[in-house]
Amino acid sequence: MAGTGEEAARPSPSMRRRQVREAAIQAVITLVALTGIAAVVLIFVFVAREALPIFTSPEVGKETDLARMFLPQAWRAGRPAFFSWQPVSDVPKYSMVPLFVGTLKVTAVAMLVSVPVGVAAALFTSEFAPRRLREVLKPTIELLAGIPSVVLGFFALIVLATVLQDTFGFTSRLNAVVAGIALALTVVPVIFTVSEDALTAVPRSYREASLALGATRWETAFKVVLPAAAPGVLAAVVLGFGRSIGETMIVLMASGNAAMTTFSFGDSVRTLPATIAAEMGEVVFGGAHYAVLFFIGVELFLFTFVLNTLAAAFVKRVVRRMAGTA
Amino acid sequence: MSVASRKAVGAGLTLLTGAAAALVVAMLAVILVDVVRGGAGRVSWEFLTSAPEEGMTAGGIFPAIYGTAVMTLLMTVAVMPVGVLTAVYLHEYAPPRSRMAALVRVAVTNLAGVPSIVFGLFGLGFFIQFAGGALDRALSPPGELHYGRPALLWAALTLAVLTLPVVIVATEEALRAVPREHRDASLALGATRSQTLARVVLPQALPGILTGAILAVARGAGEVAPILFTGVAYFLPELPGSVWSQFMHLGYHVYVLATQSPDVEATRPLLYATVFVLLALTFALNLVAIAIRTRTRRKAAAGH
Known part of the structure; x- marks a missing residue:
């Protein structure tokens, strides 16, 4: 030395x-x-760079612009204006609205399933389960997060879609419900893990005080611990939401991929990420379609960025709340 | 509310939350049982070591296993040094209340939330178009594309960026578990900061760092969206010859067999067997990582 x-x-x-x-x-x-x-920084810059021609190139501008992407268009004179995503056609139509509607439908189903299930499972694990069970339960549910999304997509496509069609009699076999439930399988572990962390972070003194005042265990869990951990649970929900907006392979395989602006959950849907995945292979480099797909990437980046920032702010609030009172 | 009814409501709610937990575990079990029942019987030595034949309706998946392994290896080599050093900076070197450390943390959290398909776009825009394009302008004959196209290396680097947060988070947890006194003792004996790091802190954190590597590999091996445009191929007659070749991949193979098969019934056994192999691989990795992590956590809890 x-x-x-x-x-x-x-x-x-x-x-x-x-x-x-x-x-x-x-x-x-x-x-x-x-x-x-x-x-x-580079992810944002380089995805945005490829989307830039929408605003700068006159050639791309001929095919699309912000107004045509977000407002209803009358594609033939005299016909009512509507939203349409038809990138491969004589008159390419790049309306974002059908894709937004599709993404929201699938996400709504996923959240409807995964929020109650994820939060309840977290509450059970942190408040009610005996210690032995908790030590098994936590890694087991986390294991669900380790399943590659392409495997969940496969499962939704081959097994889940058939089961759900037999049960509910959907007209199209692949639809928003199938994709949403499959999506819930990836969202549940996210919501579970983050909520469980928030719940266990609540100091034991809260529980002891509540029990000492004569509250039962469930009253303590639902009326003291859960409200105390609320910002953390909210962060979990927000993170789960971000996850379900951005998930690609599951919806690509299980949603049917038809870009329609309807509000029936039994219809096939096409989401923002699935559109990128399905169409990037067939576009002309540097063309309008190519730029629009990158523009969808920018949107996804910004959505998840906002959601993540929000979730981080909630988590910080939990930490501060617990640190101030522990 | 009477005591009896309060107890009844309590039991009901507890049961309900228990049912939610049971439902999640049951779904996991259903998926596993379905994949094992459909796929395990089809997996043979020949299936694992031969190439697909007759338009993917016969033969094996060796090229996909090979491609996944090589890509994941390249990814690990790229991500580990960066991830570990970033965690070392955050936990060992950054001054308390450092602005830069806070910014790095925000960036890493956000990186973990970026949708995987956006990583694919990034790989295409940055690695292939920008970096590959620049290499081509410098090295290739005019008009020829040698570097600016999908390749094993570009896919591996894209996934390295995606798995960076996994490695950073796991390594930082491992560093946190090393007792402060060990660092103090080493410094008091006259060792420098870097000597303490290399000979005291990192060796103790090794199991945790390994966990990070394993989790990154499991994640990287299973992700398909980021490699769609950056290097994966539907079918290749030969194994990739260099890092500039395209490659076949287990996850992408599952996607192709499940959605683009000309004969669904004929490919179904192969599909199940491929899913089984992919799932067995990622699960084995995850189980090992969880086992190491549980042990490290217990040790850390005992040490404090």
């Missing part, structure tokens, strides 16, 4: 070398740590 045993008061050359080396190592580590920041 260089420099051992020397007097610290007088910096010797070997000591200086040591200091320089330490400073260099620290600089390298700090520099590497910037990669995370760089990645987020």
